[in-house]
Structure formats: structure tokens, C-alpha cells
Amino acid sequence: xxxxxxxxxxxxxxxxxxxxxxxxxxxxxxxxxxxxxxxxxxxxxxxxxxxxxxxxxxxxxxxxxxxxxxxxxxxxxxxxxxxxxxxxxxxxxxxxxxxxxxxxxxxxxxxxxxxxxxxxxxxxxxxxxxxxxxxxxxxxxxxxxxxxxxxxxxxxxxxxxxxxxxxxxxxxxxxxxxxxxxxxxxxxxxxxxxxxxxxxxxxxxxxxxxxxxxxxxxxxxxxxxxxxxxxxxxxxxxxxxxxxxxxxxxxxxxxxxxxxxxxxxxxxxxxxxxxxxxxxxxxxxxxxxxxxxxxxxxxxxxxxxxxxxxxxxxxxxxxxxxxxxxxxxxxxxxxxxxxxxxxxxxxxxxxxxxxxxxxxxxxxxxxxxxxxxxxxxxxx
Numbered sequence: 001x002x003x004x005x006x007x008x009x010x011x012x013x014x015x016x017x018x019x020x021x022x023x024x025x026x027x028x029x030x031x032x033x034x035x036x037x038x039x040x041x042x043x044x045x046x047x048x049x050x051x052x053x054x055x056x057x058x059x060x061x062x063x064x065x066x067x068x069x070x071x072x073x074x075x076x077x078x079x080x081x082x083x084x085x086x087x088x089x090x091x092x093x094x095x096x097x098x099x100x101x102x103x104x105x106x107x108x109x110x111x112x113x114x115x116x117x118x119x120x121x122x123x124x125x126x127x128x129x130x131x132x133x134x135x136x137x138x139x140x141x142x143x144x145x146x147x148x149x150x151x152x153x154x155x156x157x158x159x160x161x162x163x164x165x166x167x168x169x170x171x172x173x174x175x176x177x178x179x180x181x182x183x184x185x186x187x188x189x190x191x192x193x194x195x196x197x198x199x200x201x202x203x204x205x206x207x208x209x210x211x212x213x214x215x216x217x218x219x220x221x222x223x224x225x226x227x228x229x230x231x232x233x234x235x236x237x238x239x240x241x242x243x244x245x246x247x248x249x250x251x252x253x254x255x256x257x258x259x260x261x262x263x264x265x266x267x268x269x270x271x272x273x274x275x276x277x278x279x280x281x282x283x284x285x286x287x288x289x290x291x292x293x294x295x296x297x298x299x300x301x302x303x304x305x306x307x308x309x310x311x312x313x314x315x316x317x318x319x320x321x322x323x324x325x326x327x328x329x330x331x332x333x334x335x336x337x338x339x340x341x342x343x344x345x346x347x348x349x350x351x352x353x354x355x356x357x358x359x360x361x362x363x364x365x366x367x368x369x370x371x372x373x374x375x376x377x378x379x380x
Contacts, residue, residue: 017187028095035111036066040331042340043086043377044349045077051096054087055262055360056370057113060331060338063351063368067113076135078144079377080112086110089146091263093318101127105135105158113193119163122156124148133176133225135340140183143204147177151308164203171196176225178234180248187234193218195246195253197375212253212286213365215246224271224299228279228286230311235279235289237271239299241299243309259314261292261307270294272301273326273344282334284311285360289325289341302326302344304354308360320362331378342370 026221039061046290047053053071058064071077075090089105103125105372107117124136126149130272134147137160149166157167174190180197187197193214200209215241216223216238223244227234232249241262247254269290271277276289289303302324307318327339335352339362352362 019331033067036113041066041083041110042329042349043079044342045130047075049074052245055086058349058353058368063349063366067112069108071106074129074302076130076132077377078132078135078137080137080141083110085141087135087137088145089121089125089144090305091125098294103127105146107160117160117163119165121146121158121165122148122168124150124154126153127158130274131176131225132225133178136177136179136186138179138183138186139181139329142183143175143200145179145186147175149175155198158202162201167200167206169198169200169206171198172291178227178248181229181232185248187253189215190224192219195248197248197252200252208338210252213255215253215255216244224276225279226275228277230279230284232283232330235277235286237277239270241270242256243286243311243314250338261288261309261314265309265316267292268294269305270298272299273303273328274300275303275329276303276331278339279311280330280332280354283319283337283356283360285337286311287328287330287339287360287362289328290319291323300326305367306339306341306362308354308362318359318361320352321361322350322352322364330354356380 039170042058042060044339053353055077057066064166071088071094072090077088078110079086084107091101091103093101103121103262105119106115108115126147134144135189146156148154151194154168155167155168159166171188174188176189179186185199187195193216195212201207221238223236223238234246236244242260245257247256272290278287286309288307290305291301303322305319307319310317324343326344328341330339339348339352349368349370351366352357353365354360354362
């Protein structure tokens with residue numbers, strides 16, 4: 001037999017039909033859980049500029065996956081006090097590369113992760129990287145405030161009970177939304193170093209505004225935009241390593257206190273990151289992300305350490321080692337607080353257990369691989 005005929009015979013053999021019967025494959029039955037498992041949650045915004053985004057819901061115990069909530073482009077997420085309801089605002093581009101863009105505020109149930117309400121927003125909704133100050137909810141749960149930018153800035157006021165945009169309030173030269181402990185008021189940071197407080201009526205319409213005296217120096221001591229609330233006070237972190245405390249209780253914001261927490265510490269340490277601070281109110285501890293060898297422009301650097309600050313006594317209690325963390329959140333447990341962080345390199349989520357008996361030292365205890373993450377919210 002020639003080599004040619006042998007090869008042909010092999011091809012014919014391989015092409016032969018199988019000579020035995022096969023049992024039919026039973027169809028697989030797919031099921032979906034009606035509700036996510038009970039327990040404390042961590043909500044992680046996985047943001048995209050190129051397509052669909054999502055909010056991942058993980059267990060705070062072991063970072064196991066519970067579910068996800070779909071979102072559009074450049075989303076923001078916020079939770080009502082008590083975490084009974086959540087909201088996502090994001091953009092939807094009809095043709096991606098050109099054409100009309102719509103924006104929607106969507107309410108979701110935290111147990112089923114299903115959408116319950118959808119509100120079309122103004123096309124001027126700010127399409128920016130994940131920032132907690134772009135979407136904010138009033139403390140009484142009646143209103144949502146959404147930052148707009150064209151680049152002229154304004155704030156949309158949404159009545160949550162009816163799902164309608166009731167007003168658009170201009171806030172030129174200002175950015176970020178800081179709701180007060182009163183549901184009918186919010187403040188914003190401005191480029192001249194002041195804060196402007198806006199008051200709305202019972203119908204959500206603009207009533208009045210008042211600018212504060214300068215809170216910070218924009219040239220020598222700019223502030224990071226995220227703030228932590230301690231009662232009637234907002235706590236900002238400055239680029240130079242100060243805690244700047246502002247009261248927004250009255251008709252205008254008032255500077256209450258300011259203290260540096262990195263003085264006398266070798267290494268030229270400074271705050272850095274995006275959502276770089278988190279406040280555990282039961283213990284009065286403010287966690288801040290820090291990096292060494294600070295210079296102009298390093299304010300977004302990933303952290304090498306996370307400092308635990310005693311707000312009452314104005315001192316650093318402990319410096320825990322971390323790697324490239326840029327966003328943090330903390331739950332409100334008193335005995336065993338949990339800090340969660342996302343990094344700037346590998347897009348990972350990290351869980352740290354905090355020991356109040358060891359000056360609030362933080363120990364890494366769990367990790368979860370992520371891609372394209374934004375900020376995160378630890379359920380309180």
C-alpha cells in the first residue's frame with residue numbers, strides 16, 4: 001500500500017459515523033435566587049467608559065460573591081440611610097461613538113437587586129470617574145441630588161416618591177454635593193475656597209443660597225472632595241495632611257477646626273488616593289490613606305500606609321501597612337470594625353480587620369480580584 005492510499009484510508013476512517021448509540025443529554029435547569037443571602041454587604045462600583053458597568057455585591061464576611069446590578073457608562077451609586085434602598089445613576093449612549101446619550105437614576109432593592117424605579121435625568125448629568133459626591137441622597141430619604149456639568153455646573157433635584165426631576169439649581173464654580181443632617185439642604189465646595197449652602201422647599205424647588213467665608217486656601221491647602229460626616233460636622237482632608245472640620249448646621253457653612261496630623265513624622269508623608277478617608281463613628285476613628293515622599297501631583301498616589309486618627313484627641317494612633325490602596329470604606333461596628341479598600345494596580349478588593357485593643361491596627365484578612373473598580377460602600 002502506498003503512503004498516499006494509507007493517508008486516504010485514515011481520513012476515511014476518521015470521517016466514519018460513530019457506530020454506537022448515545023444516551024440523550026438531560027437539559028440543565030437554571031435557577032435564580034429570589035434574594036441574596038443575609039448578612040452585611042460590600043457594594044463595589046465597577047465602572048466603565050467603554051460599555052456596561054455594574055455594582056458588585058459581596059459578603060463583608062469573606063468577600064464571597066452575592067450578585068451584581070447592571071449599570072450604564074460612568075455610573076455613581078448611593079445608599080439610603082439604613083441601606084434599605086440603593087440608587088445608581090449612569091449614562092446610556094445610543095451609538096457609543098456618536099449620537100444621543102440618555103441618563104437615568106435607577107432605584108434597586110437591596111435584597112433582590114431588582115430595579116424598582118427609573119427616572120430620566122437631564123442630559124447634562126456629569127459623566128465622570130466614580131465619585132461619592134456626584135450622587136447624594138438626603139438624610140430624610142426624600143430627595144436625590146445629582147451633579148451636572150457641561151462644563152457649567154448645576155444640581156438636579158429628584159423627588160424620590162414620585163420619580164421626577166423637580167428642579168435644576170445652578171452652582172457655578174462649585175463641585176460636589178454634601179447633604180446636611182436636615183433633608184432640605186446641601187452644600188458644595190467652590191473654587192474660591194468657600195462653600196455654598198442651598199436650601200430647597202417642601203416641593204424640592206430652590207429657595208435660597210448663602211456662601212460661607214473662605215474654608216480653605218485653594219493654592220496652598222486644597223481639599224480632597226470626599227468628606228466624612230461626624231454629626232453636624234463634615235471632615236475634609238487637605239493635601240498637606242490636615243483634618244478640616246466644617247459645620248453645615250446653620251444657614252452657611254462655618255470652619256470649626258483644623259489640625260495637622262503628619263507633623264514631626266519622617267518621610268514627607270501626605271494623603272493620597274480618591275476616596276481616601278473613612279470614618280468609624282462609634283470609635284471616633286478616621287482612617288486616612290497616606291504615601292511617603294510626597295510632591296506636587298502625588299495626591300492620587302496609591303497608599304503605602306493607612307493611618308488611624310483619633311478625632312477627639314487629635315493624634316495618630318496607628319499606621320498600618322497597605323499596598324497601592326486608593327479607595328477605602330469602613331463599617332460602623334464598634335468592637336470589630338472592618339475596612340475595605342481597592343487598589344490602583346491590580347484592581348483588587350481587600351478586607352482589613354481592625355483591632356480596637358491594638359490602637360486600631362488593621363490586618364489584611366481577605367482579597368477579591370476585580371477589574372475597573374471605582375469606589376466602594378461598606379454597609380453600615
